[in-house]
Amino acid sequence: MQNIIDRFISYVTIDTESDPNSQTTPSTEKQWVLAKKLVEELKAIGMEDVTIDDHSYVMATLPSNVEHDVPTIGFVSHFDTTPDFTGANVKPQIIENYDGGDILLNAEQNIVLSPNYFKDLLQYKGQTLITTNGLTLLGADDKAGITEIVTAMEYLIKNPKIKHGKIRICFTPDEEIGRGADLFDVEKFGAKWAYTMDGSQIGELEYENFNAAGVKITFKGKSVHPGYAKGKMINSMLIANDFINQLPKGETPQETKGYEGFFHVTQLSGSIEETKLELIIRDHDMKKFLKRKELVHKITKKINKDFAKQFGEDIVITEIKDQYYNMKEKVEPVFFIIDLAEKAMKSLNIKPLIKPIRGGTDGCRLSYMGLPCPNIFAGGHNFHGKYEYVPVESMQKAVEVIVKIAELTATTDFSELEKKSKGKKKKEKK
Missing domain, CATH: 3.40.630.10 (Zn peptidases)
Known part of the structure; x- marks a missing residue:
């Protein structure tokens, strides 16, 4: 040897x-x-x-x-x-x-x-x-x-x-x-x-x-002096946090095994004006994999709808790219x-x-x-x-x-x- x-x-x-x-x-x-x-x-x-x-x-x-x-x-x-x-x-x-x-x-x-x-x-x-x-x-x-x-x-x-x-x-x-x-x-x-x-x-x-996809999301915001921010400031970091909280609980790498898929937040950085979030999606089952991607798009659409009047355009921009199957x-x-x-x-x-x-x-x-x-x-x-x-x-x-x-x-x-x-x-x- x-x-x-x-x-x-x-x-x-x-x-x-x-x-x-x-x-x-x-x-x-x-x-x-x-x-x-x-x-x-x-x-x-x-x-x-x-x-x-x-x-x-x-x-x-x-x-x-x-x-x-x-x-x-x-x-x-x-x-x-x-x-x-x-x-x-x-x-x-x-x-x-x-x-x-x-x-x-x-x-x-x-x-x-x-x-x-x-x-x-x-x-x-x-x-x-x-x-x-x-x-x-x-x-x-x-x-x-x-x-x-x-x-x-x-x-x-x-x-x-x-x-x-x-x-x-x-x-x-x-x-x-x-x-x-x-x-x-x-x-x-x-x-x-x-x-x-x-x-x-x-x-x-x-x-x-796994079937695998990478997700890159940009959250926009508006910075206003915090003393005069009521109804005006939009904190992109808090929107990103809300997005993460809408992902299924318990479906993370540290809580899954075997054939169980997950969402995994790999990077998060930002400021009031802009926050970048990266995550990966993994699932052995193709139907479940597609549903996971659909959920990310669904949460994106919901947040954009919630802020449509206040922000005037999409406040969340999501890009999903398949990596392998x-x-x-x-x-x-x-x-x-x-x-x-x-x-x-x-x-x-x-x-x-x-x-x-x-x-x-x-x-x-x-x-x-x-x-x-x-x-x-x-x-x-x-x-x-x-x-x-x-x-x-x-x-x-x-x-x-x-x-x-x-x-x-x-x-x-x-x-x-x-x-x-x-x-x-x-x-x-x-």
């Missing part, structure tokens, strides 16, 4: 934080550093057709080593890290033979990773954990996925007795700001289907994600690709955890671009913050899953699996 540790640390110590306010791709110049490193590494391990385009998308090929026709499959991960928490100067800590107790991340600031709060830690007693030093995120999202894909390709190259078809891999920028698939060349990639290695705990296998619709017709991944996990004594993603991946966008692309665990926990960690054994298992999927793809009768998938879909419709 030392090669996995060394490779992972070499990636996470390179700052690749993306920037949602940038108009370029990649959104930050520093993402090029890791992208170029990956190009050289892929060439060094023996991958073919290694390319990097003008936007830092890295692609490579592992040629088939069988004579019969095998579908070309792909594996995808992103190399940027979230702007939610700093990814600069990452100093990973290695905890060998974890004893199940508290882990002191930073003595000076008394930052502790505790199983009393993060109960998932107890699953990994006796294993090797890689944590932060309490001052940055770790970057397992998704440099663990990159580590696993590169390591799996290297293993297959060194072990040619393992039969596999053609495998394509791609590493993308800017996934964390929702733009990872924007310039992904699906035709150039040339795979029939792919898997993102971007899930969390060992066993995760996901083909359902539930990949379930695109994956179900080829459900055998889930069956294949599930079979790979079970053969390795990994219990598949098939559940909806409460978020999105490059895969959900790619699925709508013609590349069905469910999500497989990469092993990390507590993404986007200082408590992020990854068990090395989980990364090793993810490597084994990639290898096993490649092997099964070369030995599977897909005509039978396709029939099975169609049968499942008909049964569900009944």
Whole structure:
């Protein structure tokens, strides 16, 4: 496992934080550093057709080593890290033979990773954990996925007795700001289907994600001296507050789970004259997703009507932009690709955890671009913050899953699996 540790640390110590306010791709110049490193590494391990385009998308090929026709499959991960928490100067800590107790991340600031709060830690007693030093995120999202894909390709190259078809891999920028698939060349990639290695705990296998929209709202107001403001002042901040209070109670991220959708206020700033509000809408169910968007428009219209006489024009201006959709619709017709991944996990004594993603991946966008692309665990926990960690054994298992999927793809009768998938879909419709 030392090669996995060394490779992972070499990636996470390179700052690749993306920037949602940038108009370029990649959104930050520093993402090029890791992208170029990956190009050289892929060439060094023996991958073919290694390319990097003008936007830092890295692609490579592992040629088939069988004579019969095998579908070309792909594996995808992103190399940027979230702007939610700093990814600069990452100093990973290695905890060998974890004893199940508290882990002191930073003595000076008394930052502790505790199983009393993060109960998932107890699953990994006796294993090797890689944590932060309490001052940055770790970057397992998704440099663990990159580590696993590169390591799996290297293993297959060194072990040619393992039969596999053609495998394509791609590493993308800017996934964390929702733009990872924007310039992904699906035709150039040339795979029939792919898997993102971007899930969390060992066993995760996901083909359902949120339908997602972003909302930007501007509230206008009128500033008048507060001593003489009666009947004249309109405080845009109070209107924004009223808008938020009209959203359904209890439908926020901290109060929902599973298939439950939510409204999430992400930014609020303003003055008497103007207030800006940003929120996101999430729901797995398309009908409920549409109703959530309708509610935002309904509240907007109500407030505009209430202030029509006093303000003389729309006092609330709302813009809703869809971000991505539930990949379930695109994956179900080829459900055998889930069956294949599930079979790979079970053969390795990994219990598949098939559940909806409460978020999105490059895969959900790619699925709508013609590349069905469910999500497989990469092993990390507590993404986007200082408590992020990854068990090395989980990364090793993810490597084994990639290898096993490649092997099964070369030995599977897909005509039978396709029939099975169609049968499942008909049964569900009944």
